[in-house]
Amino acid sequence: SQELEQSPQSLIVQEGKNLTINCTSSKTLYGLYWYKQKYGEGLIFLMMLQKGGEEKSHEKITAKLDEKKQQSSLHITASQPSHAGIYLCGADRGYNTDKLIFGTGTRLQVFP
Amino acid sequence: NAGVTQTPKFQVLKTGQSMTLQCAQDMNHEYMSWYRQDPGMGLRLIHYSVGAGITDQGEVPNGYNVSRSTTEDFPLRLLSAAPSQTSVYFCASSRDRGNQPQHFGDGTRLSIL
Numbered sequence: 001s002q003e004l005e006q007s008p009q010s011l012i013v014q015e016g017k018n019l020t021i022n023c024t025s026s027k028t029l030y031g032l033y034w035y036k037q038k039y040g041e042g043l044i045f046l047m048m049l050q051k052g053g054e055e056k057s058h059e060k061i062t063a064k065l066d067e068k069k070q071q072s073s074l075h076i077t078a079s080q081p082s083h084a085g086i087y088l089c090g091a092d093r094g095y096n097t098d099k100l101i102f103g104t105g106t107r108l109q110v111f112p
Numbered sequence: 113n114a115g116v117t118q119t120p121k122f123q124v125l126k127t128g129q130s131m132t133l134q135c136a137q138d139m140n141h142e143y144m145s146w147y148r149q150d151p152g153m154g155l156r157l158i159h160y161s162v163g164a165g166i167t168d169q170g171e172v173p174n175g176y177n178v179s180r181s182t183t184e185d186f187p188l189r190l191l192s193a194a195p196s197q198t199s200v201y202f203c204a205s206s207r208d209r210g211n212q213p214q215h216f217g218d219g220t221r222l223s224i225l
Contacts, residue, residue, distance in 0.1 A: 004154075033213055042116070042202060042216035088154065090214075099170060100145075100214065102155040 003027070004089055006103035013079050013110055021074045021106045023089030031092040032072045034063050037105070038085045046074075046087075076108075084110045114138050118203050118217035125193045125224050133188040133220050135203030143206045144186040145170070145214070146178065148199040155202065161186055162209050193224045 005024045013019050023032070031050050035043040047056045049065035049072060056063050060077045076083055089103045119134045137144065145160035147170075157170030161180040175197060177189040186205075190197060201220045206212035 035216075040218070042218045043204075043214075045213040045215070048213050090155075099157055099160070101157075102147075104152060104154040 003101050004091055004103035006087075006089060006106050008106060009104070010107045011109070013108070015080060015110055015112050017079055019076050019079055019108070021087050021108075023072045023074070023091075023103050025070050025091060027070070029065070029069045029072070029091045032063075032065050032069075033090040033100070034072070034074050035088045035090060036085050037088060043088065079108075079110045081110050081112065084108055116203055116205055116215050116217035118201075118220050120220060121218065122221045123223070125190075125222065127193060127195060127224060129193050131190050131193065133190075133201055133203075133222070135186045135188065135217060136184050137186075137203075137205040137215070138184065139205065139207075139215065140183060141205035141215070142183065142208045143212070143214075144180065145204050146176070146186070146188045147202045147204065148172065148197075149202060149219075150199050158188065158201075190222075195224045198222060198224045 007022050033048050034046040037043045047063045052067040052069045054065045062075045065072045086105045086107050088105045090100050093099045116137045142163045146158040147155040149155050156172050158172055158176050159178040161167045164180050164183050167178050167180055180186050203217045204214040206214045
């Protein structure tokens with residue numbers, strides 16, 4: 001079973017709309033990472049969250065980690081076509097671990 | 113500063129053939145890793161290295177070998193290619209282990225016929 005569940009799997013929104021992507025784990029997350037992937041390219045690091053209740057923003061993207069450190073959300077405000085791609089959450093398997101696990105990704109399409 | 117460079121970008125192999133996927137980073141990162149990305153399964157860790165001369169297995173190591181003779185390079189070898197190894201392979205690196213965002217290469221798209 002997948003240790004990190006992402007929802008929704010796919011999202012189609014009109015330009016200008018807000019949207020939220022969720023990443024949920026049954027275990028405590030020691031480090032939570034959000035990446036964006038465009039077709040044919042590698043993953044681009046967006047943000048890292050480590051503390052319960054932590055929130056970070058970059059331009060129109062905000063990521064939050066809940067107090068229990070088992071769920072994270074990625075919120076995009078006023079979406080643009082440039083936001084289109086696959087968003088993946090990743091997490092450390094334990095404290096100071098060598099291994100990173102990933103969710104299955106959320107495919108975002110933004111139409112004019 | 114090139115970051116993480118993977119070669120080749122595309123490759124088609126026949127079942128049973130062997131090949132090496134190359135990965136190089138110029139950031140002096142200690143930690144390097146290989147993932148495969150398959151539809152509906154996300155990224156799965158194949159092998160990783162915490163420094164030159166040190167490698168270890170990830171989730172799906174069978175059929176793959178790695179070595180780390182230098183800090184910069186971390187090649188992935190397919191010993192005898194199988195159709196189940198058709199996938200997109202990503203190499204990543206970070207400054208050290210754990211609690212670090214990883215830098216990814218652009219991937220190698222591999223098809224095994």
